[in-house]
Amino acid sequence: MASISVHNSLKPGPAVAFVPKEQGKVSWYACGPTTYDLSHLGHARNYVSTDIIRRILMHHFGFQVNFVMNYTDVDDKIIIKARRNRLLELEKEKPYSSGQARDLVFKAFGAYAKSNLPLLLGDDSAELTESNYQQRKDAAYSRVLSGGTLSGEGKPSDAEAKVKMHLNNMDSAARALQNSTGLEGAEEVLLPYLDSLYKETIDTSDQTIFTDLTQAMEKAFNDDMVALNVLPPDAVTRVTEYVPQIVAFVETIIQKGFAYEADGSVYFDIAAFEKAGNTYARLRPESKNDKTLQEEGEGSLSKSLEGKKRSGDFALWKKSKSGEPYWPSPWGLGRPGWHIECSVMASDKLGDQMDIHSGGIDLAFPHHDNELAQSEAYFHKCDHGEHTWVNYFLHMGHLSIAGSKMSKSLKNFQTIQDALATTYTARNMRIVFLMGRWNDGVEISPDMRKQADSWEATLDNFFTNTKAKLSEADAPTDGIKDLSLAEGGAKGLAGELEQAKKDLNAALSNSFHTPEAMQILLRLVRDANIYMNDKSIQPNLQAVEAVARWATKIVGVFGLDASAQPPYNGLGWASEGAATSANVDPKTAVKPYATVYSAVKEEVQGLSIAEAAVQALLDQQNPDAEFAELEKTGDRDVEKLSLPYIRATSRLRDELRGIVSSATLEPKTKQAILALSDRIRDYDLTDLGVQLDDQTDKPSLIKFVPAARLRAAREEKAALLAEKAKQKEEARKARAKADEEKWAKAKIPPQEIFKSDAKYQDWDAEGLPTKLADGSEVPKSQVKKLKKDWDRQKKLHEEYLSKFGATS
Template sequence: MDSIKVHNSLKPGGPVPFVPIEKGKVSWYACGPTVYDQSHLGHARNYVSTDIIRRILAHYFGFDVKFVMNFTDIDDKIIIKARRQRLLDLEKKKNHTDAELKELVLAAFQAYAKSNLPALLEPADQPLTPENYNARRDVAYGNVLAGGALSPESKPGDAEAKVKMHISNMTSAVIALSGNSQVFKGAEEILLPYLDSLYKETIDTSDQSMFTDLTRFMEGEFTDDMDALNVLRPDVVTRVTEYVPQIATFVEKIVEKGFAYEAEGSVYFDIAAFEKAGNTYARLRPDSRNDKALQEEGEGSLSKALGGKRGAGDFALWKSSKPGEPYWPSKWGNGRPGWHIECSVMASDVLGSRMDLHSGGIDLAFPHHDNELAQSEAFYCEHGHEHTWVNYFLHMGHLSISGSKMSKSLKNFQTIKDALASTYTARSMRIVFLLGRWNDGVEISPDMRSQADSWESAVNNFFINTKSLLVEAAGTKNVDSAIGKLSLDPEKKKPTEGLLTDLEQAEKDLETALVNSFDTPQAMRIIMDIIRKANVQITTIKSDEDLSAVEAVARWVTRIVGILGLDANATPPYNGLGWAPSAAAVNVDPHVAVQPYEAVYKSVVSESKALQLPSSDAIESLLAASPAVEFESLANSGVRDPEQLALPFLRAVSRIRDELRRIAPTSSPDIKKSILALSDRIRDVDLTNLGVYLDDRTDNQPSLIKFIPAAELIAAREEKAAKEAEKARAKEEAKIAREKAEEEKWAKAKLAPEDMFKSDERYSDFDAEGMPTKMKDGSEVPKSQLKKLKKEWDRQKKAHGEYLAKFGGSSA
């Protein structure tokens, strides 16, 4: 195996060799979520991509991975949300009159505009009201609402997304004030910050349950979302609130070493002292070290009033708690941890002074991860020697929508729960992320989804076809017993050498892709390429050796998609073939599961017996057989996969149908018609509605049974019916057009040539054949015109003759 290379944010450029601290083992700390709201697709992008790399390291390369992840269960966002919700709940309990409530919302309305949408306050001499809001909104921000940018020279991004969010909140409040909805519900987003500005210092934070109730609930929601996405759970989970004493001790040591200082009850990291000692700050994002906006975002919105910093970039390790904020005791007074210090302490506690990997979203690179590095290296460095705390930083590209990062704060997100309930499956979402590089951004688009759906469909169909062929060729009762039963005869290997050689090359190419910084887009292309080649082999299978080569490809693809996490029920070493059955199959009642298939079987037997079929031992034997015996054997042996349980009845139906189609040509016309109608209905209606497709084959080969989602089969049936209906409509229209043309032809031909010009007012005299001789004014008909009229007369004479020959009679 070539050595693995990874993109390491600590060393910009191409991938660098990955050399773990301890051979065969990988220590990994991943920044987990701040649990204050539902998780969205941006979180899915981060944690699914992280999970993919973790699975590749553990299940493909065989590393023993120790994976640690934290939950940030106390920070400014959590404090603000929990406190504001408490204040809103208290406000709702007050006995407001309608006038008082309207006055409260109007005050919040004005305050919200002043803080977030100041352009709405122009002109200043005319107060903003719900009545003039729409007009002002359209003037001030109409361009942004139409998809434009705040400034003509820039492109829409996060700033514009934030404006749209604030406008949405303001608009909801206006609607609420109009009386068409509950005021508190509609105006909640503008009331929350306003109430917080009025009453935040009155909240008793000695009872921290308002914060922990929120975070414990959201932690559970996040875990459920990750389980639903087939993300492996961490080996170790840490929480900030469980580490506060250790954090305080950690900070004390940094202060003692001269790399931090206390000011007004808070403790700040001293960047100047750190660098003076020979250390490097902002190693991940040196160009961002003076970015004031990022620095402020990293400190948190509640920390703007903290004072005493020596350097503008110095960041808080410990924050003095103000009224309305939770607190813990420390030597500097009551306070709480800074955001960055939490990960340094928790990661170090579990993994020690060094770790192989540290990961998170790309937006965490600065200041969060840069600050983590600085404070951890300050803690561990000795005698002026710089300490390496993290060897490799992996940053996942973020997910964007309409040019802006998907985030909770911008409220431009779709929650994971909503996505899985509507537009995605866990598998389809993971495929989307696999089709992009883990360290690149992903833009949600219809093309992206279409490509992922196409890939999934191709793999699924390949598994379906291979399993169907194996069951038939091996003559077994289920797929599991068919796998691996065929073997390659060395003397007959020639027909399969091409595909087997292709598989060997695919295995090498896949490893090359994965050692190249986990290049999953290339891996997905390799999988698709070998499937295309195997599909070609499927169409020309002539022997067990040919099919065995296809099986080898299918089993290899099964292993790789299992490693990539595309099968929620598969576990290492990912043996078998195809996607594993759903989790629901484990507790299925066998008799309930097969009832629809058994009903179809009984119906087919009954209707077949009612037909006056030609004498046939084969059909009589098939109709007398009892697939229920085979089914009971499977159920009693513990099989709970609905597909396997259904196979006895489906095989019986398929064999009866095949035999009916074989004897149809020797039946009377009426019986033949009935047989073919029943055959088509079995395939296109009865089984299609159950998600089963019978693939009819030539040369008297038995039909293949394929399990395909019923929705796909029904959609295909409806599309086929629509095309046939359109074809029939076009045919009928063409027939009517032909009949009309024919009718017009004979109506015109019915007129005798002698009479065809006599109704033309241009002429006044005619000869015996009805040809005009004089014009209306008595002049002779011009010779050139006579020549043209004679041609018309000759054509009409011929047509009239055909009319008389067809219909008889005379022109009279």
């Protein structure tokens, strides 16, 4: 087993040796989502980066990984979201008049400003209205809206992002008031207002109000993870399925003297824990007394709970208030605290110690520190020293936007669904994350996107070209597995491959340093491209194939091919949609290719070409029989299955191109052949994702390229040709206009050109001015210039007479 080091949040500083408690096996618990809303790119960063490390451990280093993840399906955010949604539904069912609806929105408008944007209320006694809102907004928050900070110092952060979010909500509500749209458009300010009025009226004995939300969001999250090619957990836990175990866990902590009950809630006693020789806030000691983080960790619904001995003590069990879900416990009706759930579920699945615990960096304090404390309290034994519940804490760096963490609560996010529909492919998004260290924060920039696109295009073109060259050479379909040192130039490429393997292993051993691994892979592929395209040698395709197969293995390990399975012995990655097409019946899958061949064959027969080579192909080619033999092998690779039809089509086209210069062909037939040849290449096969590269004295090279990309290239080429044609036509018109103006001027005899000029009043016999308009003599300095102009006009007029004649 390789020697691996890893950045461990429990031991800040350089990466430390990774030594699992059981050789060859890794136990791992990951904090899953709180299922109250759709997941966004920040979640993608966390879960994709986690998936990459998991895949590296399993498929590169060979560990057996037991990966457990939870779903938080009871939480303050879930309670608030579900309850408010229900209250809004009830409110919309009421028979409000337009005036009553407006009055409700107006009250919510003011309450929202008072709670979240107090500077809008101003210093005067005038009430905030939709009419004066914009003026007050500009006066109070212009600095933030222009990219500054509330204080006027430093850089914008979460506080400024939150202000912008609240202002956006107020903007919508102001428009609703101005346009008299009733409740529509004002939902974000209405929700907290309705909650403040009616939250205690919600009957929570029927918990479907909450489970309907959490189950829908859990499904959406799972769909997102499938779309991102994130491996499913080996085990999944949910808080609502663990309430009895949570109660028992809390009881044990109380019995050991590390927690206390107060007014129906149970709190962890940090002082008692530390007095027993334990360490609190091991991950973030500097945040131990951060009241803001402590309050966030407790949740917004817990502010009114009383009985804490110290402000830093955190809830293990919360007394439920009206409008909140509840379960029975020795302390009364209540619900689990946020942190306790992970301790109980992780310990249930992985025991009193695990190798890895992971999550986003924003969970380090208080969530993970509190998890550690309460779990170590639970397993604490007198005279045994401090218990180690987690050996390695891995924290994924968060994704930021405009300097602020991407967050649901800040509403500065793009959902995964939207990102995949509009901006990214799953592969491209994963490449972006691979280019950053998993434990570093990242803000996706245009330069980063450009680098990711370039990396993907380089690998994609290499795989495409390698497969095309192998197919052209009729190389064995199963290929080779390893590269022995070949003769000539291939020997150097083989050496580069072996060095790349060592370098990549070293990079991944260094705390899964994927940015370095990506560069190693890129350098090797570029070297292979140079070797493959070297005109001075005959490249050894076996050497190139060995590089391509190793690159395929690594991109498979990194999860960049949703269709691939370990041990990733294929060649290249599948195009988008390949996983779906692989499940299609072979005859159905190749039907479009067969249809193209049949149509082309019929058109060629219709041309009645007498050349023997063409006739031989028409008579001898039998792609149906070739396909039937391939089908018998059980292969479901659509590219391989379709090759008989593509090759047959390409061969016919190549022969047609070869005879088009024949003197025996009629001009009309030549035109038809050229048109057919271009159409086969640019439309028939392009629309099927097949690119034909014409080669001199060799058959066309067949490449499989996503049809969307080929169509985009075709459209770009057409647009470029259209632009050139447009420019050419504009140039023609400009020349025509210039000619028209030239001959219009040339038509005038030189004796007449100055006589229409009001600057002069007298001319000599040849029409040269002698006196200016004021009667004075034309200055000698002008006479010389006027004579030159007269001579030019004489020459131009003579040219005109020569071209058009005296009568024109």
